[in-house]
Amino acid sequence: xxxxxxxxxxxxxxxxxxxxxxxxxxxxxxxxxxxxxxxxxxxxxxxxxxxxxxxxxxxxxxxxxxxxxxxxxxxxxxxxxxxxxxxxxxxxxxxxxxxxxxxxxxxxxxxxxxxxxxxxxxxxxxxxxxxxxxxxxxxxxxxxxxxxxxxxxxxxxxxxxxxxxxxxxxxxxxxxxxxxxxxxxxxxxxxxxxxxxxxxxxxxxxxxxxxxxxxxxxxxxxxxxxxxxxxxxxxxxxxxxxxxxxxxxxxxxxxxxxxxxxxxxxxxxxxxxxxxxxxxxxxxxxxxxxxxxxxxxxxxxxxxxxxxxxxxxxxxxxxxxxxxx
Numbered sequence: 001x002x003x004x005x006x007x008x009x010x011x012x013x014x015x016x017x018x019x020x021x022x023x024x025x026x027x028x029x030x031x032x033x034x035x036x037x038x039x040x041x042x043x044x045x046x047x048x049x050x051x052x053x054x055x056x057x058x059x060x061x062x063x064x065x066x067x068x069x070x071x072x073x074x075x076x077x078x079x080x081x082x083x084x085x086x087x088x089x090x091x092x093x094x095x096x097x098x099x100x101x102x103x104x105x106x107x108x109x110x111x112x113x114x115x116x117x118x119x120x121x122x123x124x125x126x127x128x129x130x131x132x133x134x135x136x137x138x139x140x141x142x143x144x145x146x147x148x149x150x151x152x153x154x155x156x157x158x159x160x161x162x163x164x165x166x167x168x169x170x171x172x173x174x175x176x177x178x179x180x181x182x183x184x185x186x187x188x189x190x191x192x193x194x195x196x197x198x199x200x201x202x203x204x205x206x207x208x209x210x211x212x213x214x215x216x217x218x219x220x221x222x223x224x225x226x227x228x229x230x231x232x233x234x235x236x237x238x239x240x241x242x243x244x245x246x247x248x249x250x251x252x253x254x255x256x257x258x259x260x261x262x263x264x265x266x267x268x269x270x271x272x273x274x275x276x277x278x279x280x281x282x283x284x285x286x287x288x289x290x291x292x293x294x295x296x297x298x299x300x301x302x303x304x305x306x307x308x309x310x311x312x313x314x315x316x317x318x319x320x321x322x323x324x325x
Contacts, residue, residue: 042285044080044194044225045255045302045313046277055309056280066301067288076285084119084193085278088183092201094128094174095155096236103267104200109145111271116141123187128154129173131182176201177208177215180250184218195224196278202232203243212246219254221318227256227274231267255314293321
């Protein structure tokens with residue numbers, strides 16, 4: 001189990017790492033894998049109709065792909081329902097989530113049991129005033145449930161300027177952005193196949209060493225899709241700000257979605273929706289006309305021929321020398 005605070009996150013990324021590096025997994029030659037190299041860019045995406053229903057039965061002829069305004073030639077197009085999946089579940093255990101941890105623990109345990117197949121992997125990180133790897137990458141739903149049993153409140157306190165007989169303290173510190181960066185850089189960047197980060201939080205970040213743009217960049221470079229679940233205790237509504245915008249931005253820019261737990265949609269139902277979406281994705285691959293690996297961000301758009309369809313995909317990728325997206 002590894003623990004670190006926001007002040008030391010970036011140093012930790014450079015020096016120690018969050019656990020052991022994942023070992024390459026042998027590939028089954030029957031898997032519809034896209035060959036990964038520096039010349040091929042592959043983008044995962046899902047498609048919905050105007051009523052919001054997933055559209056799993058489409059072909060490459062239904063799409064055009066554009067990079068920085070120029071149409072590209074599609075080299076590969078496959079449905080990714082059987083490609084290995086690595087999921088990082090990040091659970092907010094800051095003070096504002098104290099009364100929700102029990103529900104999160106139960107629902108997440110059921111999610112892992114249902115979603116993990118033979119070749120799938122997952123890991124678990126909790127974050128509050130610091131972040132903790134509760135379970136490293138594993139295929140075992142049992143180990144993940146044991147990790148969930150370790151979820152504990154994580155807060156720091158800041159004493160006010162006039163201490164006295166009445167406690168004058170308030171909780172602070174929720175390193176959401178640091179946790180996303182750590183999951184992306186230390187756990188997912190070295191994995192192959194499909195990669196997803198699922199966040200359960202109210203979305204309020206207090207004290208991260210990096211900003212939201214750096215967190216998004218880390219996820220994009222790891223080729224990870226972020227699914228955000230906004231879960232807010234009504235008693236803390238408005239405390240520390242509204243995190244909806246940040247959760248939505250991280251999800252939309254990486255090709256994921258924002259969900260909100262409310263009276264109409266439970267945490268279990270949201271997990272089911274995420275699972276269905278991850279099993280109904282496509283991958284479209286092309287060799288970019290611009291072969292210069294200059295490290296710049298390239299904007300990618302996948303356009304459906306049917307205007308009634310909506311594509312959900314990441315906004316682009318960083319053209320680095322080792323970016324075999």
